[in-house]
Amino acid sequence: MPRPHRTPRFTPAELEAARDRLVPDVIADGLAVLFCGINPGLLSAATGHHFARPGNRFWPVLHLAGFTPRQLRPDEQDELLSYGLGITNVAARATARADELSAEEFRDGGRILAEKVERLRPRWLAVAGVTAYRTAFGERGARIGPQERMIGATRIWALPNPSGLNAHWTVRSMADEYRRLRLAAGVAEPSA
Known part of the structure; x- marks a missing residue:
């Protein structure tokens, strides 16, 4: 029986050392949906995994919406590619809070994101944060x-x-809204 995964513990100094670190995208050409976070948090930067903070609801919502056959852990993020899904961010720089980013960083991130989307051609870009999308x-x-x-x-x-x-x-x-996206994107629920 597999042991449950525990999020690694980091000291405040270790988390602070992750500030401004980049978290690699989980991407490929022609995805059904490219999910886009606002920017990596310090725990995501420290672990190298998107949506790594235990209180973040991305992974449970993704499963409840029918995108994945089970709830994935952040360290299993590369499995998303097998479902035609990927992850990137509006702004690449890791911060403790999204409000540490300037409007200029969001606009620059939007330009870079648009270039990435033009190159990768996903069917849908799903920005997880309407305020980040607006900016x-x-x-x-x-x-x-x-x-x-x-x-x-x-x-x-x-x-x-x-x-x-x-x-x-x-x-x-949230799962209801993500499910609406899944249906619009024509992504079938994967079997376990």
Whole structure:
């Protein structure tokens, strides 16, 4: 029987040393959905895994929405590619909090993200954080859901931020929105 995975513990100094570190994208050409976080947190930078903080709801929501046959752990992020999924970020620089990023970093990140999407051609870009999407792409009125803007042939969907700090979205309501994206993207539920 496999042992449960535990998130490694880091001292405050070790986490601070991860500041500004980059977390490699989990990407490939022609994905069904490229998920896009705001930027890596310090724990993600320290581990090298996206959405690594235990309170982050990305991994449980992804499973509940039917994108994965079981709840993956952050250290299993590369398995997403086998489901036609990937992960990147609007801003690459790791910070303790997203509000440490400037509007200019978001706009630069949006430009770099658009170039990445043009090169990789996913069917959908799913930005996990509508405020980050608004700032990165200058879409002040954007709401959760599919967007009119496209990048080449890639459609865009603004999703709720899965951070545990985003209290007005429950795991269930987030999973419902992620499921709407899965259905729109034509991604079948994988079997276990």
